[in-house]
Amino acid sequence: MNVSLTWLKERLDFGSRSLEEVCDLLTFAGIEIEGLQEIGVKSDQIVVAEIKEAVQHPDADRLKVTQVDAGEGSLRQIVCGATNYKVGDKVPCCLPGAALPGGFKIGETKMRGVESKGMLAAGSEIGLTDKEDGLLILDSDFKVGTPVKDLFDSDTLIEVEITPNRPDLLSHSGLARELAALLHTETKPVVKSQPTELAEDSGVVTVDSATCPFYSVLSIKGVKVSPSPDWLVKKLKAIGLRPINNVVDITNYVLHEIGQPLHAFDARKVNGAIHVRQASEDEEFKALDEETYALKDIDCVISDQSGTPLALAGIMGGLDSGVTDSTTEILLESAYFTTSEIRRSSRRLFLTSDSSYRFERGVDPQQVLPASALAAALILEIAGGEISPRTVTAGHLPKELPSVKLDVGRMLQLMDNSISLEDAGTILTRLGLSSSDLETWKIPSWRGDLERSADLVEEIARTHGLENIPSRTGGTAVDESKIDRDYDLLLDFKKSLVVLGFHESQTIKLIAETQLRDCLPLRPIQDGDLIKVTRPISEDHAILRPSLTPGLIATAENNLRQGAKTLRFFEAGRQFRNVGGGKATDLEADSIAILLGGEASPLSWTRSKSRELDLYDLKATIQAALGNRSIQFTTRARDGFLLSGDIQLNGKPIGTFAQVMPSRAREISFKAPIYLAELDQKKVLGIKKDMFQIEPLPQFPGSSRDIAMELPIETSNAEIEKALGKHSDPLLVSATCFDQFHDPSGKKMPADKRSIAYSFGYRSDKGTMKQKEVDTAHDKLRAHLEKTLPVTFR
Incomplete structure (x- = not known):
């Protein structure tokens, strides 16, 4: 929420506190x-100057060379492109x-x-604000050389983040009330009001919706719609609002x-x-944003006798x-709407406004009628007209909290x-609560978030x-928990990848x-496995990811745009899916995704060409x-992948x-795999053994033997590794x-065969192996391979 410092100071005195101290206090x-954002002229070097002469630039049709008096005792030459001024x-x-x-x-330039x-x-x-296209023409009474500031x-715009449980702070008076409690001072209340009698009249307004417990309307005739006065324009512009006309601006104020x-x-437009x-x-409603919305029976509308929807309750007018500008008679609405229904309609229609933002969180029901009286007084003062002696109401405001x-x-x-209890009571009293015994406290209408003792203690603590x-x-x-252990293991895994x-x-x-x-x-x-978002905020956010790899490919694409030559990325996170084609409960599981491609090492003067990363680099990683x-x-x-x-x-x-x-890969402008x-x-x-155990260096030398095996061409290396894994010989330490x-031609060996050469390492931790021991171990391995694989040795 944007708060104007000048506006805020109209409601309370900061005393000797600086703005920085007040911000820290909040x-x-x-x-x-x-x-914080400064608004207005800040520099002392911007002064009032009188234009004494303006002649055509000798080399530019749209520029003039001016001589101006800036109060320095001599004229100053300035080239200017504006056309709305005169000498x-x-x-x-x-x-x-x-x-x-x-x-x-x-600076000075040419x-x-x-x-x-x-x-x-x-x-x-x-x-400042532009009043016309071109230079800001100042009052002729201003003294030359006076700093424009x-x-x-000037003003300072304070951007405040209000939590959803504190809607009472979503106004200047509400924030001033909170600050007054923190500063041990009093607020200056809004005193302007145009009270009227309250009356129920079904011929004027009826309520047939639980979304609206209370509704009031006040008729004002003979108004003159025109631009707002400067003080109102300044207030609205200070908080980033665009002035529209005096009546609308008053409601916004x-x-x-x-x-x-x-x-x-x-x-005149209400029948x-x-x-x-x-x-x-499916009733249609055309809102002030010029969009047409299809409504549901869960939405609440303000309509007239003809059934035409005039406004979407609590969200936006029609x-x-x-x-x-042609309006001469208005009906001023002030109502109390329930939070959940306004929030539901706003979210469903993706339609928000300053009004819905407040109604969703909850407004002070005791301000419904005072707000109408304040607006009526301002309209009478600024736009003129005649106010009806009665405000017509329907329904009832919520009971006291x-x-x-x-x-x-x-x-x-x-x-x-x-x-002490007395000081705690003083704090709660400053916050607007009241009590006769310092134990049972009456809650003000604007603090619906205070429901239990713990809430009162929190108020005391933060104010104290x-x-x-x-x-x-x-x-x-x-004690370390499983969550702690898994976190540490995952962190170690990430560090290894880094x-x-x-x-x-x-x-x-x-x-x-x-x-x-x-x-x-x-x-x-x-x-049926995919979990789709019913109403996604965009097409790019329509499905809960069933895998992490789409995000990594998108990351790779972004980095390639920045000139990356090597892609090495990983992500640990959660993926989502329906189990069994949507026939069981949804599944959320954690996984770790890795993407790799491009140059294995950067180019260097020591080599003319870099090797490309391949599948074995992924395996080694x-x-x-x-x-x-x-x-x-x-x-x-897998569908959609080469391998x-x-x-x-x-x-x-x-x-x-x-x-x-x-x-x-070519779609994302990458030529390498x-x-x-x-x-x-x-x-x-879940691997039980610590991934990073330290093993002592071997004490005794080892020996190696090579084998060239002829296998059917369809035999994969994974089958060979599986067979080797089943050979439980402690002397075999590497393969x-x-x-x-x-040879596809079949000249050097059958075309349906492939020759695979392996080197095997043998070592004993009990002493140096003799040649006979190595040969015996190697023969056992050959026999095992012949037994488990369709192999012949070359």
Whole structure:
């Protein structure tokens, strides 16, 4: 919410407190200040100057060379492109060194060869409002050389973040009331009012909707709709609102002054009595934003006797019933709407306004009629007219809020006796509560968030100051939980990937339907598995991701636009799906996705060409992150990928891998192969053995033997690794594939065969192995391979 400092100071006196101190006070009281913005002329180097001469620039048709008197004793030459001035006019002159909004600083320069010693300014260029196109023409009575900042009001815009439970702070008076309690001072209430009698008249207004417990309407005839006076325009512009006309501006002013939304109808456009009702199914409503909305029976509308919807209750008025320049009679609405129904309609229609923002959170019911009386008084003062002697009402305002009993003992305990009961009572009284015994407290109408003793203690604590409550104990150690262990293991896994040159990515959990082709889920997607958002905010956020890989490919695309040559990204997060094609409950599971592609190392003078990353780099990455635990890649076709399969550890699947289609890589402007992997986080972190155990160096030397095996061409390396894994010989410590050969012509070996060469390492931890021991172990291995694989040795 935007708050004008000048406006706020009309409601209370800061005393000796600076703005920074007040902002700190609000922040420590739980009201966050998001920013401050200076409004108005700030530089002393912007002065009043009189134009003494203006001649055509010798080399530019649209520029003139002026001589201006800026109160310096001599004329100053400035080149100017504006055309709305004449000799003798007084305008703002920015002298060299003047700082303008946006960080721009004025200096001396040459424009088309002619020296210019400053700048003549428009209002918007120095922090004021433009009254016409061109220079800001100042009052002729202003003295030459006077700083412009001394002639115009300045202000500071305070951007305040109000939590949903504090709607009472969504106005200048509400924030002033809160500050008064913190500053130990009093507020200056709004005293202007035009009271009227209250009367119920079904011929004027009827209510037939639970969304509207109370509705009031006041008729004002003979108004003259025109631009608002300067004081009102300044207030609205100070908080970022665009002035429209005096009647509409008054309703906006009242909303931001005391927090009660109002609406004014053109009475000539209302046919008969006002009827507050539920909308008909698919009833159309054209709002002030010129959009047409299809309503449901859960929406509440303000209509007339003909049934035409005049406004969407609590959210926005209708385009055809609003106040215009030709309006002479208005119906001023002030009502109380229930929060949940307004919030539901606003969210469903994606339609919000300053009014709906407040009604969704809850307005003070005791301000409904005072707000109407304040607006009526201002309309009478500014727009003229004749006010009806009675305000017609329908329904009843909510009853008083229930009293809350303060648990004094608990309060003193939580405050560590840093405050007495009397002082605590003083704080609650300053906040607008009342009590006769300091225990049972009557809650004011604007504080519907105070429902129990704990709420009162919180109010006492934050107003007293949390820094004034002593700390009794430090932190205590607790036993490590499974959540702690999993967090540490995941963090270690991430650190391993970072050490390997990867960058962590964090992407949104919602993806577009077009990104489904990039999904590499742990289990293939069936019909009904996808969880779609019923009303997505955009097409890019329509589906809960069933895999993390779409986000990584989008990240890769963004980095490629910035000139990246190598892609190394990972993300750990949650993916979503319906289980069993939507026949069971929804599943949320955590996984870890990895993307890799491009140059294996940056170009260097030591080599002319860099190797491209391949599938084995992906495998090595995963093995290294798992503490050098041996994994296997087994092929399994996945739609949309060139090469894909499962990742296995000790014969059990822990994830999937794939190579992106070259056509997809070209779509994101990448010529090299892109490889993906998605790991089941629970299985990865569930490995019992510590991933990073330290093993002593071997004490005795080892020996190696090579084998060249001839196998059917369809035999995969994963089958060989699986067979080797089943050979339980403690002397076999390593197995490395170093060569493969295949002759499609069949001349050197059968075309349906492939030669695979492995080097095997043997070592004993009991002593140096003799040649006979190595040969015996090697023969056992050969026999095992012959038994488990269709192999012949070459």
